[in-house]
Amino acid sequence: MKKMEMTCIGCPNGCDITLTAEDGKIIEVFGNKCPKGIEFAENEFFHPMRTFTGSMDVIGSTEGAHTVSCRTQKEISKADMLAVAAEIKKYKIKLPVKVGDVLIENVCGTEVDIVATKNVH
Amino acid sequence: MISRDLVIIGGGPAGLAAAVAAYDAGLKDILLIERDYCLGGVLNQCIHAGFGLHTFKEELTGPEYAQRYIDMVLERGIEYKTDCMVISVSPEKIVQITNKDDGIFEVQAKAIILAMGCRERTRGSLNIPGTRPAGVFTAGTAQRLVNIEGYLPGKQVVCLGSGDIGLIMARRMTLEGAKVLCVAEVQEKSPGLKRNIIQCLDDFGIPLLLRHNVINIYGENHITGVDVAEINENFQPIPGTTVHYECDCLLLSTGLIPENELTMGLGAEMDPITKGPVVDEKFMTTVPGVFAAGNVQAVHGLADDVSVHAEIAGRAAAEYIGGGRQ
Ligand SMILES: Cc1cc2nc3c(=O)[nH]c(=O)nc-3n(C[C@H](O)[C@H](O)[C@H](O)COP(=O)(O)OP(=O)(O)OC[C@H]3O[C@@H](n4cnc5c(N)ncnc54)[C@H](O)[C@@H]3O)c2cc1C
Ligand code: SF4
Numbered sequence: 001m002k003k004m005e006m007t008c009i010g011c012p013n014g015c016d017i018t019l020t021a022e023d024g025k026i027i028e029v030f031g032n033k034c035p036k037g038i039e040f041a042e043n044e045f046f047h048p049m050r051t052f053t054g055s056m057d058v059i060g061s062t063e064g065a066h067t068v069s070c071r072t073q074k075e076i077s078k079a080d081m082l083a084v085a086a087e088i089k090k091y092k093i094k095l096p097v098k099v100g101d102v103l104i105e106n107v108c109g110t111e112v113d114i115v116a117t118k119n120v121h
Numbered sequence: 122m123i124s125r126d127l128v129i130i131g132g133g134p135a136g137l138a139a140a141v142a143a144y145d146a147g148l149k150d151i152l153l154i155e156r157d158y159c160l161g162g163v164l165n166q167c168i169h170a171g172f173g174l175h176t177f178k179e180e181l182t183g184p185e186y187a188q189r190y191i192d193m194v195l196e197r198g199i200e201y202k203t204d205c206m207v208i209s210v211s212p213e214k215i216v217q218i219t220n221k222d223d224g225i226f227e228v229q230a231k232a233i234i235l236a237m238g239c240r241e242r243t244r245g246s247l248n249i250p251g252t253r254p255a256g257v258f259t260a261g262t263a264q265r266l267v268n269i270e271g272y273l274p275g276k277q278v279v280c281l282g283s284g285d286i287g288l289i290m291a292r293r294m295t296l297e298g299a300k301v302l303c304v305a306e307v308q309e310k311s312p313g314l315k316r317n318i319i320q321c322l323d324d325f326g327i328p329l330l331l332r333h334n335v336i337n338i339y340g341e342n343h344i345t346g347v348d349v350a351e352i353n354e355n356f357q358p359i360p361g362t363t364v365h366y367e368c369d370c371l372l373l374s375t376g377l378i379p380e381n382e383l384t385m386g387l388g389a390e391m392d393p394i395t396k397g398p399v400v401d402e403k404f405m406t407t408v409p410g411v412f413a414a415g416n417v418q419a420v421h422g423l424a425d426d427v428s429v430h431a432e433i434a435g436r437a438a439a440e441y442i443g444g445g446r447q
Contacts, residue, residue, distance in 0.1 A: 006319075007315050007316065007319050008316070009316035009319050009320050010316075011174050011316075012171075012174075012314055012316065012422075012423065014314060014315035014316050050320060050324070051170050051180070052296075053168050053169045053170055053182055054168070054293075054296060054297075055168055055267070055268050055269075055271065057271055063158060063159065064158065065269075066269065066270050066271040067268065067269060067270070067271040069165075069168035069182060069183075069184045069268060070168075071168075071170065071182055078324060081296065081324070082296065085296035085297065085298075086298075099184075099185055099188050117168065117181075117182040117184045117185045118165070118184035118185075118188065119188060
C-alpha cells in the first residue's frame with residue numbers, strides 16, 4: 001500500500017488530497033471537493049502535469065511591444081517545463097498575433113502547441 | 122469643456138467591467154481613461170494561468186482574461202483613451218487629464234468610477250538595514266521587466282515575502298534561467314495561495330523559509346548579497362541563525378496598497394483598514410456620484426471578484442445618473 005498526500009492546484013481552494021495505491025493501481029482518492037481533484041491526484045501519481053506560461057520576444061511591433069505572452073494550449077508533463085522554457089527563447093515572433101494563435105507547434109515533442117495569450121501588433 | 126455622463130479612471134479589469142455593466146444598464150455616454158499604452162491594467166503582466174475560474178469557468182492567463190473584457194468594451198463601442206493620465210478629480214466631478222498631445226484638458230462628468238488599482242509596498246516602507254544598491258525590486262516591478270520588457274533583472278535571486286506575486290515570480294525567474302536561492306517569509310504561514318507554493322516553489326525545489334527575514338543587504342553599486350536570519354515572535358533576528366546568500370537580485374513581495382492619491386485629493390472619506398475609500402453597498406464613496414471599484418477600493422485577491430464588484434459599481438453609476446434600463 002502506498003499513500004500519497006498532496007494539495008490540489010486546480011483552483012484556489014487548494015484541497016488536501018490523499019491517494020492510496022497498491023501495485024501501481026489507485027485504490028482510493030479522498031479530500032477533493034470536486035471531480036477535478038481526482039484527475040489531478042491520478043496525474044500526480046502517474047505523471048504530474050502543468051500548464052506552462054511564459055513570454056516570447058517579438059519583432060516589428062507598431063505599439064512598442066517587446067514580448068507576447070504565451071502558454072501551452074494544454075497541460076504538459078511537469079518534467080518538460082524547463083525544456084519548454086529554454087526552447088521558446090530561441091524564437092522571435094513576427095507580429096501581429098492574436099489570442100490563441102499558434103506560435104510553436106508540438107513544442108519539444110510534447111504534442112502540445114504554444115499559443116499566444118495576448119493580442120499584440 | 123468636454124462633458125460625459127460617466128468617466129471611468131483606470132482600464133484594468135475593474136474599469137473594463139464597470140464600463141461594460143454601465144453600458145448594458147443603459148448608459149452610453151462613457152469615457153474610459155487609462156495611463157498605459159493599452160487596456161488591461163496589471164493583468165497584462167500577470168501572464169500565468171489562474172484567472173476566470175469563476176467568471177468564465179475556465180482557467181485563463183491574466184492577458185486572456187483582460188482581453189475578454191477589452192473585447193466587450195470594443196464590441197459596445199465604448200469610448201476609451203489610452204496614454205492619458207488623470208491628475209486630479211474635483212468634488213464637482215471635473216476630471217483633469219494630461220497626455221503628450223493635448224497637454225492638460227478637463228472633462229466634466231455626471232458620475233465617476235475610480236478604478237486605479239493598487240501598487241506595491243516598496244523597500245522604503247520596509248526598513249531593511251544595509252546599503253541601497255541597485256538590484257532590489259518589488260516582485261511586481263520584476264514581473265513587468267520580465268514579462269513585458271523581456272528583461273531578466275538577475276541570475277541569483279533571493280525573495281523576501283511569499284505573497285502570490287513573489288511566488289509567481291520565483292517560478293517565472295527560474296523558468297527564465299535564474300536560480301532562486303530561497304523565499305524568506307517573516308510570518309509563520311505564507312500569505313500566498315497553497316497552490317502557488319506547490320507549483321511555484323515545490324515544483325522547482327525552491328526553499329520557503331518561514332519566520333525568516335532579510336537582515337542586511339550588501340553591495341556598493343549593485344547588490345552582491347543578503348543576510349537572512351530566523352526571527353523570534355517579536356520579529357527580532359535570533360543570534361547564530363544568520364546565513365549569507367550571494368545574489369544579484371532581491372525581490373520584495375510584501376503586499377499591495379490601493380492607489381488613492383486622486384481619491385484623497387477629492388476629499389472622499391478613507392477607510393484606515395482597507396486603505397481605500399469608504400463605500401456603501403453599491404460602491405459609492407462619501408462623495409455622491411463618485412464610485413470606487415477593484416483594488417483602489419480594497420485589495421482583492423482574485424481578479425474575478427474585482428470584476429463582480431466593478432459590475433455592481435457600473436450599474437449603480439448608471440442608476441445614479443438615471444440612465445437605468447429603458
Ligand atoms: C504586480 C501585481 C501583480 C498581481 N498579480 C495578481 C495575480 O497573479 N492574480 C490575481 O488574481 N491578482 C493579482 N493582482 C491583483 C490584481 O491587481 C487584481 O486582481 C486586478 O488586476 C485589479 O484590477 P483593478 O482594475 O482594480 O486594478 P489594475 O489592474 O491595477 O488596473 C488599474 C489601472 O488604472 C490605471 N491608472 C491608475 N492610476 C491612473 C491615473 N491616475 N490615470 C489613468 N489611469 C490610471 C493603471 O494604469 C491600471 O491600468 C496583482 C496586483 C499587482 C499590483
Ligand atoms: S479538488 Fe476541486 S475544489 Fe479542490 S482544489 Fe482541486 S479543483 Fe479546487
